Amino acid sequence: LRQGFPEVIFGQGKTVPQMRTIITALLAKGGNILATRVTPGKGAKLREQFPQAVYHPEARALTIEQHEIEIRGAGTVLVVCAGTSDIPVAAEALLTARLMGNEVAALYDVGVAGLHRLLAKGKVLAEASVLIVVAGMEGALPSVVGGLVDKPVIAVPTSVGYGASFQGVAALLGMLNSCAAGVTVVNIDNGFGAAYAASLINRR
Amino acid sequence: LRQGFPEVIFGQGKTVPQMRTIITALLAKGGNILATRVTPGKGAKLREQFPQAVYHPEARALTIEQHEIEIRGAGTVLVVCAGTSDIPVAAEALLTARLMGNEVAALYDVGVAGLHRLLAKGKVLAEASVLIVVAGMEGALPSVVGGLVDKPVIAVPTSVGYGASFQGVAALLGMLNSCAAGVTVVNIDNGFGAAYAASLINRR
Amino acid sequence: LRQGFPEVIFGQGKTVPQMRTIITALLAKGGNILATRVTPGKGAKLREQFPQAVYHPEARALTIEQHEIEIRGAGTVLVVCAGTSDIPVAAEALLTARLMGNEVAALYDVGVAGLHRLLAKGKVLAEASVLIVVAGMEGALPSVVGGLVDKPVIAVPTSVGYGASFQGVAALLGMLNSCAAGVTVVNIDNGFGAAYAASLINRR
Amino acid sequence: LRQGFPEVIFGQGKTVPQMRTIITALLAKGGNILATRVTPGKGAKLREQFPQAVYHPEARALTIEQHEIEIRGAGTVLVVCAGTSDIPVAAEALLTARLMGNEVAALYDVGVAGLHRLLAKGKVLAEASVLIVVAGMEGALPSVVGGLVDKPVIAVPTSVGYGASFQGVAALLGMLNSCAAGVTVVNIDNGFGAAYAASLINRR
Amino acid sequence: LRQGFPEVIFGQGKTVPQMRTIITALLAKGGNILATRVTPGKGAKLREQFPQAVYHPEARALTIEQHEIEIRGAGTVLVVCAGTSDIPVAAEALLTARLMGNEVAALYDVGVAGLHRLLAKGKVLAEASVLIVVAGMEGALPSVVGGLVDKPVIAVPTSVGYGASFQGVAALLGMLNSCAAGVTVVNIDNGFGAAYAASLINRR
Amino acid sequence: LRQGFPEVIFGQGKTVPQMRTIITALLAKGGNILATRVTPGKGAKLREQFPQAVYHPEARALTIEQHEIEIRGAGTVLVVCAGTSDIPVAAEALLTARLMGNEVAALYDVGVAGLHRLLAKGKVLAEASVLIVVAGMEGALPSVVGGLVDKPVIAVPTSVGYGASFQGVAALLGMLNSCAAGVTVVNIDNGFGAAYAASLINRR
Amino acid sequence: LRQGFPEVIFGQGKTVPQMRTIITALLAKGGNILATRVTPGKGAKLREQFPQAVYHPEARALTIEQHEIEIRGAGTVLVVCAGTSDIPVAAEALLTARLMGNEVAALYDVGVAGLHRLLAKGKVLAEASVLIVVAGMEGALPSVVGGLVDKPVIAVPTSVGYGASFQGVAALLGMLNSCAAGVTVVNIDNGFGAAYAASLINRR
Amino acid sequence: LRQGFPEVIFGQGKTVPQMRTIITALLAKGGNILATRVTPGKGAKLREQFPQAVYHPEARALTIEQHEIEIRGAGTVLVVCAGTSDIPVAAEALLTARLMGNEVAALYDVGVAGLHRLLAKGKVLAEASVLIVVAGMEGALPSVVGGLVDKPVIAVPTSVGYGASFQGVAALLGMLNSCAAGVTVVNIDNGFGAAYAASLINRR
């Protein structure tokens, strides 16, 4: 089942000793390991015990690759976001998609208030097989991207913003009401979940 | 005060006899009259008594022009919306802006999921002095328009949509979180209020 | 673009004359036509003018097939729901998926409170390429189905229920928080959107 | 009244000196004592003064058993949850149920996305007299368990999750809309309340 | 399984022909039948075909008793509510509990703003084995009743009220936060669900 | 205007230097001073400069009485609450009412789940002219008290509780829906506002 | 108890026959009768049987005065509102206050966007003993009035408005957060409750 | 585009090194720089590297003026707020408007509960070209100000308050429902956005 996929640990709320135990057990199974939601502090402590681990600060994730990742996806998973504050979620998605055996690409500086940068990237958009579009605030980017491509778009609202963004609710509602067909949505900040779904789609 | 502006009646929840009394009183003052939120049925009954009245079905409004409208706005108020269902609100804004002494223009068939139609209208957008952007569902249009122009944008969320649109709340939140600077927002479906604010802006 | 897909009309809020005009225009383009959210009354009136149209009462939709549907999907799109009240949304998804060139199958009587019926259908589940899981009330079915298969699952919350179901919000939140990876979500009652996304996925 | 039940202190928001005073007073009454919502720090300080006290880190609770617990429940109270993060709430329920004179059992590693582990425990489920089912995120577990047994199920939503889990609201709504009959619900994270109700049920 | 329980039909949203088909099928199984959420109009039509059916206007339910109800509950299920507007929900609970083989009793005129009527009924309260407490508006009755008895209390919020009652949300929240231990809660207006849970509890 | 009332400072969000400046200015006016929402730390620092000030830890308030308080209220203002956690808000109300020239009394240990303690205090309740009833969680106490007296009841919801108490929203909604006539409501935790209104009422 | 107060019937949700029975019973007790929330249709039917009844269309209420109303209030209860749409709630308050033995006065055409009309009424405001301020939309009127008087102000939010008024929630929140001390709040549209509380206050 | 406007950095969530890099790059472009949402700590660190920078503690902002600000606005932008707690947002608006080339003025001590202070400032209000009105709690100030002037009013809700202010939601809703025409609204605490829109309006 799910062959080629890494073992995954959801790091949030787990202590370093708890994670150590889990990682040790998973290492024995021989597969690659992806731990998400790992703070820099926890990451540093885990790397003391597991020097082969890599900590990815942008994605707040830790990986241990025990074997090379075999590409099993049919095309490229493209991760799109508008700017600095959404990057942690986008990076979690990008890393997850890569670990799950996909060719990946990223487009991190394109927002709906500056369309020309996005439109200039038409070729990159057109070449993707599945798109993960990450956006906070009003969450309009997936609609715009969805209107430009004919591929499945997975929208990830982020908790970025303040006031009436309500920790990602505004973006979530915007995405659920997207006027572009072909857009589906995952939970706020769930870059991992978007990449998992994209991997299932890409594999087929 | 507010010279040149019509007398305004908010028709919602008023009976035909109540409106008759108000209109008769306002006619005596000699100005133009704008009644918003008037159903076709009420409009027909009012036109029996006031044959000089015009009913605007799209805008659900009734006007009586006792004197020619003097243009007092400095530039054009442009009303933008994406499609059929938002037209009643857009038309209320357009009619109000015209009655308040503005040159007006409309762009009714441009949505964020079909950017090319919007981008093709760059000249119309650039020539406007104030823009009223009407949108339901995810309410992304004001952000996109706001990114294309350097003029004040008044965003009007509409109650169009279903499910997680929550009668316009999704669009309202999207607009309040707009990533384009220069966007301000009025109440859901408040085409009148947007046009009133646009008139104050344009007059100056 | 999107070749092989039908022309689509969102019938909600459109009058019969408006729909007649649109359908007439679309017929001239030669493609198949799908009109969703069409009440039985409107459907009957439209069939008077367009006798070649078929009205689908379960799906509350009207179709006109001007040419045979070419199968362009790689596998089967399976639509799953728990019971009677969710069927209109499930049927909208099923019809849409079929019109968009997919082999389709349906599993309409499986709920989380009677797991054995669902588990007995393991083979049907395993053979699908993409699954659309429709559920109201607590919206738990996509998590359970998602745990049984390794294919993309598109979850559709429905507005079925009462009290604390809040017109589909409970189901929507349940699905967004699904503990099964690979689940993405569309708007409440949006059977069409789920099928559109499934078609994009299946085509690839 | 409520003979055999321990004296209970709700520790949240109480200072150590306040708790000392209450515990001293209750000790004099001769019964057993259960203090819930006690942080490890407070627990350690209280154990200095009351060396006979036992601190239960998983349940975040402190107990003093001045006499043996007499079993007064007719059957077994079974506490079910899906995984690591829900365990504090489950453990509070388990400890409370035991202190209140019930035979208790726990099933801590069964979730709806991995049904087979749950189904493998059919015998344990069938032998329980009352079930307490603890779940965060989408809160689907009580529906699934409720469909497998013919005993009262008390559902406890937890505040575990992120984004659209809204600190337990998603799970709470899911449980209130449970499609399995026989499920009743308590407040988010209220393991104590669930066990109290279960004890009243089991006693009868 | 669940022997002695009637077959149940949730009438809401079902047409008379649909209900006829279901009732006919269930009659063949020989058990008693309970259809809830049946409007008077539907009830009258169904009684034409099934003259042995009884329509209960207060409970908005229809029953067909093919055999005498065997009492299988250990004690009395008592249904408590404050006044006129909550009676439909209370009556649904009472009827359901009776059909499920319980001795039942009702206390319909006791509210928290007139405590003396409630306190005067101390004996009735004390003799019940399980209590179902139905309340709208502020939903305080279950807390008060729960403080007077040592038996399980199932609280049912009703959608009765206006303004800030939010169709039962105020009552629901009040009950979930009950300061009386031993209170569990079901969905808004879910008299049936409360009685089902009460029957499982009473049977044991 | 408002003669006899103290000068009031809302301490929340003000720095110690800011408060010093304000207090110094107010002292010069010769009246009494009440500063609410003052943390113990700020209170200690302010008492260094103003040794005549009294810090009230329970009420989290600081007072400076430059002249004796003249009783101007016609009767007694009674502050009622259920238990430990609501005391800070009750104490703020009690202190404010006293500073504003009222005879005051308090009843701090009466809750709806233990009616007998409340009923035993019938005489105290009956003798009050205005009642301030403070309650968190389900907020039922004002309804019960309101049913026992024929005097104005001001209800103060508190943010005490967890989970579905939503920081006082459950209590607030309960109070707004009170089934006892004569109950009015102030903002969550607003003991000051309740006492101010009570003082206006009592003075008359 | 409550001598001098009329008997009150809450008409909403009661049938004409139910109301007939209640009125007949209350008439026998000899007091005055006030039925609120009575539609014109119901009012007309009740007046057939009770010709001595008076129907008040503005207040949507029906009264039967069996004896003259004795004035028991110490001063005048003043009801203030801004305009046409809030009048039904204001009129319910005014009628209730009068029936409960108060001198009453009304100020119906004063809104916060036209302060001068309100300021011109300073004498009327100053002469009132208790003020009931009714407002929909942003609910700002009670703050403004509360700043002008030193008497208790009871604020009544109304469900008037559209879009983000959320059926009175915007007005309710505005009133709960009033920056004017001395303001207390009742449920949305609860003119009756405001007048009842005002009567208790005025009587003292 | 937007000539004369400063380069803007949104400081929230950015680290000091990130800001250093951005500022260095922007300095090279030769324009003025405005960084908003900069904490005092960050401000101090940035001033070490950029001694020409000015930190504005009230506005929580940092500016570097590389050239004199050219006045390009036609009139004065007036920023109005009620009191101490709203000043940070008002100051952010004032500073932004000044940097964007406007004559600016401020009115910081006028609230709706003390109208006379506001009315005394009629001349200042009348002389403004655009008004930014900042208010927390019930957010009534923009309605009152909007009723006094005939110029565009931009309302900024603040997150100031507690309890039912819900971090600015009460103020936001109040402003969206303003009964004064000509009022538009921006996100909670968004002083910058209000000033940006005011600058676009004033420039024209």
Ligand SMILES: Nc1ncnc2c1ncn2[C@@H]1O[C@H](COP(=O)(O)O)[C@@H](O)[C@H]1O
């Ligand atoms: N960032 C994430 N958000 C949501 N779910 C995650 C995330 N990372 C991992 N998961 C899920 O959490 C599971 C592991 O959870 P656990 O066993 O608690 O470590 C994985 O199988 C994933 O399905």
Ligand SMILES: Nc1ncnc2c1ncn2[C@@H]1O[C@H](COP(=O)(O)O)[C@@H](O)[C@H]1O
């Ligand atoms: N569609 C509308 N939405 C909101 N406010 C409106 C609308 N139309 C008119 N108004 C306002 O309503 C006022 C008239 O209200 P009324 O006196 O009740 O007829 C006008 O002065 C406008 O400020």
Ligand SMILES: Nc1ncnc2c1ncn2[C@@H]1O[C@H](COP(=O)(O)O)[C@@H](O)[C@H]1O
């Ligand atoms: N974890 C818990 N959640 C909710 N209520 C609790 C909890 N633990 C104890 N209680 C209740 O709190 C009461 C004691 O409260 P107190 O007197 O404030 O210590 C007990 O009688 C229980 O009803």
Ligand SMILES: Nc1ncnc2c1ncn2[C@@H]1O[C@H](COP(=O)(O)O)[C@@H](O)[C@H]1O
């Ligand atoms: N605890 C409180 N809650 C709400 N308002 C308060 C409170 N304490 C004082 N106030 C109000 O705050 C005003 C003083 O505010 P300030 O000038 O900011 O200190 C007083 O006149 C009171 O109306």
Ligand SMILES: [Mg+2]
């Ligand atoms: Mg697309």
Ligand SMILES: [Mg+2]
């Ligand atoms: Mg712009």
Ligand SMILES: [Mg+2]
């Ligand atoms: Mg799966």
Ligand SMILES: [Mg+2]
């Ligand atoms: Mg069951």
Ligand SMILES: [Mg+2]
């Ligand atoms: Mg009890």
Ligand SMILES: [Mg+2]
């Ligand atoms: Mg009373």
Ligand SMILES: [Mg+2]
């Ligand atoms: Mg006042």
Ligand SMILES: [Mg+2]
């Ligand atoms: Mg104005």
